[in-house]
Amino acid sequence: MSLDAVLARIDDQMPQALDRLAELLRIPSVSTDPAYAQHCRAAADWLVADLESIGVSAQRRDTSGHPMVVGHVDGPAGAPHLLFYGHYDVQPVDPLDEWRTDPFDPKIEDAAKGKVIRARGSSDDKGQLMTFVEACRAWRDVTGEMPCRITFFFEGEEESGSPSLVPFMQENAEELRADLALICDTGLFQSETPAIVTMLRGMVTEEVTIRGPEVDLHSGFFGGLAQNPIHVLARMLAGLHDETGRVTLAGFYDDIPELAPELRAQWERLGFDHAAFLGAVGLSEPAGEAGRTPLEMIWSRPTAEVNGIWGGYTGAGFKTVLPAEAHAKVSFRLVEGQRPDAVRDAFRAHVKAALPADCTAEFHAHGGSAAGIMDMSGPAFEQARRALGQEWGREAAYVGCGGSIPIAGHFGEVLGMNAMLIGFGKDDDAIHSPNEKYDVESFHKGARSWARVLDALSAPS
Amino acid sequence: MSLDAVLARIDDQMPQALDRLAELLRIPSVSTDPAYAQHCRAAADWLVADLESIGVSAQRRDTSGHPMVVGHVDGPAGAPHLLFYGHYDVQPVDPLDEWRTDPFDPKIEDAAKGKVIRARGSSDDKGQLMTFVEACRAWRDVTGEMPCRITFFFEGEEESGSPSLVPFMQENAEELRADLALICDTGLFQSETPAIVTMLRGMVTEEVTIRGPEVDLHSGFFGGLAQNPIHVLARMLAGLHDETGRVTLAGFYDDIPELAPELRAQWERLGFDHAAFLGAVGLSEPAGEAGRTPLEMIWSRPTAEVNGIWGGYTGAGFKTVLPAEAHAKVSFRLVEGQRPDAVRDAFRAHVKAALPADCTAEFHAHGGSAAGIMDMSGPAFEQARRALGQEWGREAAYVGCGGSIPIAGHFGEVLGMNAMLIGFGKDDDAIHSPNEKYDVESFHKGARSWARVLDALSAPS
Incomplete structure (x- = not known):
C-alpha cells in the first residue's frame, strides 16, 4: 500500500525535512516592514526552487506588494484537483529582547512536552505550510507522482492585511480554481485533538x-x-x-439555525475545558447567552x-x-x-x-x-476527518472558529471554492509573540496527516 | 445724605477710576506661569500702594506662592466689621492670536451694547475687585472715613488653584476674621439682574x-x-x-429640603430664559429631573x-x-x-x-x-438686596450657583464667617477666553452698588 510507504518515508526523512524548514525559517520574511522586502522575495524564490525540486512547475508571481508563489503539478486521471494555501511571511519580532534565541536562527530544543522548533514563523505559518510540502515530497519519492492534481498557492502578505490577495485571485481565477482549497493555518483543538474548521464567525x-x-x-x-x-x-x-x-x-x-444534533453531540464529546480556557486569563464563569454551552458561545452564537x-x-x-x-x-x-x-x-x-x-x-x-460556513455535503470532509483520526489516535473534530480567517471566505467569494481548514498549531505556540515555536510532533504528524488526507481525498469515489 | 454725595463722587471720578483700573490691568499677573511671578508681585505692590492712598494700612504678605495683600481700616463705632475678598491674578492669554487687541494694553471700546474695558482680567477679577475699592475711595473722599471697619484681602493664586489660601487663612485667622465676608467674583443674573449668590452646589x-x-x-x-x-x-x-x-x-x-416658597417665587419672577440659555450651546430641552424647573436643575438639585x-x-x-x-x-x-x-x-x-x-x-x-449654603437669618442679606435693587432699578435676586466657588466655603470652614457673593460680570465677558472685557456699566454701577451696600450694612441696626 502506497500510503504506508509514504508515511514511512516521512518518518525516515524527518531530519532532512527539519533542515529544509530551518532554511526557510532563516529568511526573515517580515511582510509589514518594507526594509524586509528583499527577504520576502528570497522566501518566495526558496519556495519556488523547493517546489521545482519535487516536480512542481512553480513561479514567483510579483505583485505591487510581496510576491505570490503559484505552482502546478498533475496527478492521476480521476483524482480531484486540490489547491493548497499557506503563507510564507511572518510577524515582526519585537520586542527582540524578550527572545531567548535569535528569532531567525532556528533551533531544535528539548522542551517539557517534547522537542520544539524555535523561530519566528515556525508555527505561523512556515512550519505548517511545509507539512503539506513534505507530504507531497514523500508521496513523489515513493510513487513517482502526486496522489492528485495540486495547485500550490503561497502568499507573502498575510501578516500585513493581504492587500494583493483578492486582486490576484480575481486576475488569475481560472488558473487558481480547483475542486477544493486546503488551508493550513489553524490548530489542534485544545492542543491535542485534530480538527477541521467548518464554521467561521x-x-x-x-x-x-x-x-x-x-x-x-x-x-x-x-x-x-x-x-x-x-x-x-x-x-x-x-x-x-x-x-x-x-x-x-x-x-x-x-x-x-440551531446546531445540527450530530455536531452538538460531537462538540459535547470534545470535553471542552472552559474552566481552564477562562482560567488562563483570570476568569472563571461563562458570561454569555444563558442556556448555551461555552463552545456555542464562541463558535456558533x-x-x-x-x-x-x-x-x-x-x-x-x-x-x-x-x-x-x-x-x-x-x-x-x-x-x-x-x-x-x-x-x-x-x-x-x-x-x-x-x-x-x-x-x-x-x-x-x-x-x-458574513460567517463562513463550509459546505460539508460531499464526502471530502468525512474522508479527511477519518484520516486525521487515524493519524492522531483520537476522533478528529469539526470545530468552529470564533474569529475570522479571511482567506476561507475569499476562496468562496472570488473563486466559488469550498475550503477545508486543517492545522496542527498548539495553544502555546506563541504565534505573533516572542519565542514562537512549533512542536516537532506538529510538524511530523502534520506531514503524516496530510499524506493520509491526500490519500483519502484522492481515492476513487 | 452721605450716600448721595458718595454716589455723585463715584460718577465724577469715573475717568480717574478707569485710569487706575487700566494701570492694574497693564500688569500681566498671570499666576499659573512662573515666568510671570514678578508681575504678580508688582500687582500686589500696586494694590498695597492704592489701598495706602485711601488710608488703609496695607501690606504685601509673601507666601510660598504669589503674595497676599491684607489691609485694615477702621470705621465708626457701632458699624460692623466687613472683609472684602478679590483676586488680582489673571488667566493666561493664549491663544494670543485670537485677541483683537493687546490683552495687557487695556482699551475703552464702544461696543454694540455700550462701552467696554477690553483686557485680560478686566472682568475676572481686577475690574470687579476695583469696584469695591473705588466705592471705599469715594466714601473716604466725601466723609473722611470708611462707613465701617473693613479688612481687605486680595489673593494672587485664584486662577491657579489657590494653594496658599487656606494655610494663610489658618495662620492669620484672628487677623482676618470679621462679621461678614464680601466677595466680588460673580455676575449679574442673565447679564441684567443684580444678584446675591446664596447657594453653591x-x-x-x-x-x-x-x-x-x-x-x-x-x-x-x-x-x-x-x-x-x-x-x-x-x-x-x-x-x-x-x-x-x-x-x-x-x-x-x-x-x-424643598425650596422655600418665597425663594421659589422669587426664582419664578426671574423669568429665566432656559431656551436661550440652552440654545446658545445648541440644545433646546431641559434634560434633567422630571418635574423640576430649569433653575432648580442647575442650582438646587x-x-x-x-x-x-x-x-x-x-x-x-x-x-x-x-x-x-x-x-x-x-x-x-x-x-x-x-x-x-x-x-x-x-x-x-x-x-x-x-x-x-x-x-x-x-x-x-x-x-x-458639601454645598455652600449662606446663612440668611440676619438682616444683612435683605439690606444688601434692597440696596442693589435701588441701584439697578429692578428687584435684586437671591440666586444659586451650580458650580463651586471654593473661597466662600473657606470663609465658613476656616474662619467661621458667612459670605455674601455679589458681582457685576456679564455672560459675554469672555473670562478665561480671548478678548475678555468688562462693561463700563458693570464697573460704574458696580462701584455705586458697593457704596449702597456698604451704606445699608453700616446703618445702625
Whole structure:
C-alpha cells in the first residue's frame, strides 16, 4: 500500500525535512516592514526552487506588494484537483529582547512536552505550510507522482492585511480554481485533538459618535440641565443585551439555525475545558447567552461587543466637563443566517431609537463579512476527518472558529471554492509573540496527516 | 445724605477710576506661569500702594506662592466689621492670536451694547475687585472715613488653584476674621439682574476602574464567553439615573429640603430664559429631573454626571479587543442636606452591587465638598438686596450657583464667617477666553452698588 510507504518515508526523512524548514525559517520574511522586502522575495524564490525540486512547475508571481508563489503539478486521471494555501511571511519580532534565541536562527530544543522548533514563523505559518510540502515530497519519492492534481498557492502578505490577495485571485481565477482549497493555518483543538474548521464567525464593525451640545460644557453651569452624550451612549450600549445575555437588536436571531444534533453531540464529546480556557486569563464563569454551552458561545452564537469607548476628560486628575460628544467602537460576530448589512441596520436603528431630544448619532462602518460556513455535503470532509483520526489516535473534530480567517471566505467569494481548514498549531505556540515555536510532533504528524488526507481525498469515489 | 454725595463722587471720578483700573490691568499677573511671578508681585505692590492712598494700612504678605495683600481700616463705632475678598491674578492669554487687541494694553471700546474695558482680567477679577475699592475711595473722599471697619484681602493664586489660601487663612485667622465676608467674583443674573449668590452646589468626584480578564482578549477567541468590562461599566453608568432623570443611588435625595416658597417665587419672577440659555450651546430641552424647573436643575438639585469614559481600543481604525479594564470619571453636584462621604459611599455601593462574577472595581476619590449654603437669618442679606435693587432699578435676586466657588466655603470652614457673593460680570465677558472685557456699566454701577451696600450694612441696626 502506497500510503504506508509514504508515511514511512516521512518518518525516515524527518531530519532532512527539519533542515529544509530551518532554511526557510532563516529568511526573515517580515511582510509589514518594507526594509524586509528583499527577504520576502528570497522566501518566495526558496519556495519556488523547493517546489521545482519535487516536480512542481512553480513561479514567483510579483505583485505591487510581496510576491505570490503559484505552482502546478498533475496527478492521476480521476483524482480531484486540490489547491493548497499557506503563507510564507511572518510577524515582526519585537520586542527582540524578550527572545531567548535569535528569532531567525532556528533551533531544535528539548522542551517539557517534547522537542520544539524555535523561530519566528515556525508555527505561523512556515512550519505548517511545509507539512503539506513534505507530504507531497514523500508521496513523489515513493510513487513517482502526486496522489492528485495540486495547485500550490503561497502568499507573502498575510501578516500585513493581504492587500494583493483578492486582486490576484480575481486576475488569475481560472488558473487558481480547483475542486477544493486546503488551508493550513489553524490548530489542534485544545492542543491535542485534530480538527477541521467548518464554521467561521463573520463580523460587522461599526463606530458610533453621539453628539449633544455644540461645545464641551461646564458641569457647574449646565449639569443637571443639559444632555450628556456619555449618558446617552452608556444607555444605548447597556441596552444591547438583555438580562439573559441575549442581544436585543431587532431580528438579530431570526434566521440563525440551531446546531445540527450530530455536531452538538460531537462538540459535547470534545470535553471542552472552559474552566481552564477562562482560567488562563483570570476568569472563571461563562458570561454569555444563558442556556448555551461555552463552545456555542464562541463558535456558533453571535455576539455584540463594545471594543472601545471614549468621551469627555480622560487624562490625569479631574475635569468637570459635560462633553459635546462620546464615541464607541462596536463589533458583532456573526453566524450562519445573519446578513452583515441587516445587523448593521438593526444596530443603527437601536441607536436612533434611543436618541433623546438634542442628540444626534453619526455612524462609520469599518467593515462587514458574513460567517463562513463550509459546505460539508460531499464526502471530502468525512474522508479527511477519518484520516486525521487515524493519524492522531483520537476522533478528529469539526470545530468552529470564533474569529475570522479571511482567506476561507475569499476562496468562496472570488473563486466559488469550498475550503477545508486543517492545522496542527498548539495553544502555546506563541504565534505573533516572542519565542514562537512549533512542536516537532506538529510538524511530523502534520506531514503524516496530510499524506493520509491526500490519500483519502484522492481515492476513487 | 452721605450716600448721595458718595454716589455723585463715584460718577465724577469715573475717568480717574478707569485710569487706575487700566494701570492694574497693564500688569500681566498671570499666576499659573512662573515666568510671570514678578508681575504678580508688582500687582500686589500696586494694590498695597492704592489701598495706602485711601488710608488703609496695607501690606504685601509673601507666601510660598504669589503674595497676599491684607489691609485694615477702621470705621465708626457701632458699624460692623466687613472683609472684602478679590483676586488680582489673571488667566493666561493664549491663544494670543485670537485677541483683537493687546490683552495687557487695556482699551475703552464702544461696543454694540455700550462701552467696554477690553483686557485680560478686566472682568475676572481686577475690574470687579476695583469696584469695591473705588466705592471705599469715594466714601473716604466725601466723609473722611470708611462707613465701617473693613479688612481687605486680595489673593494672587485664584486662577491657579489657590494653594496658599487656606494655610494663610489658618495662620492669620484672628487677623482676618470679621462679621461678614464680601466677595466680588460673580455676575449679574442673565447679564441684567443684580444678584446675591446664596447657594453653591458642592461636589464629589470619583474615578472608577472595572477590571475583568487579566489581559486584553481577542474577541474572536473569547467574544460571547468572556466578561467585557466596558459592558459592565456601561450598565452601571446607565443605571445611575431612572427614566425620570432621578439619580438612583440609595439615600441620594433623603435629606434634601424643598425650596422655600418665597425663594421659589422669587426664582419664578426671574423669568429665566432656559431656551436661550440652552440654545446658545445648541440644545433646546431641559434634560434633567422630571418635574423640576430649569433653575432648580442647575442650582438646587443634585446631579450625577459622567465626565469621562475610556476603555479598549480608541485609536484610528478598528481592533476587536475585549479589554481587561474600563474607566470612568464621575462627579456628583451636591446640594443642601447631602454629605459628600455618604454620596461617595452610595456610588461605590451601586457599583459593587452591579459587579458580575469575575469583575472587580477600583475607586479613586478625587475630592469632595458639601454645598455652600449662606446663612440668611440676619438682616444683612435683605439690606444688601434692597440696596442693589435701588441701584439697578429692578428687584435684586437671591440666586444659586451650580458650580463651586471654593473661597466662600473657606470663609465658613476656616474662619467661621458667612459670605455674601455679589458681582457685576456679564455672560459675554469672555473670562478665561480671548478678548475678555468688562462693561463700563458693570464697573460704574458696580462701584455705586458697593457704596449702597456698604451704606445699608453700616446703618445702625
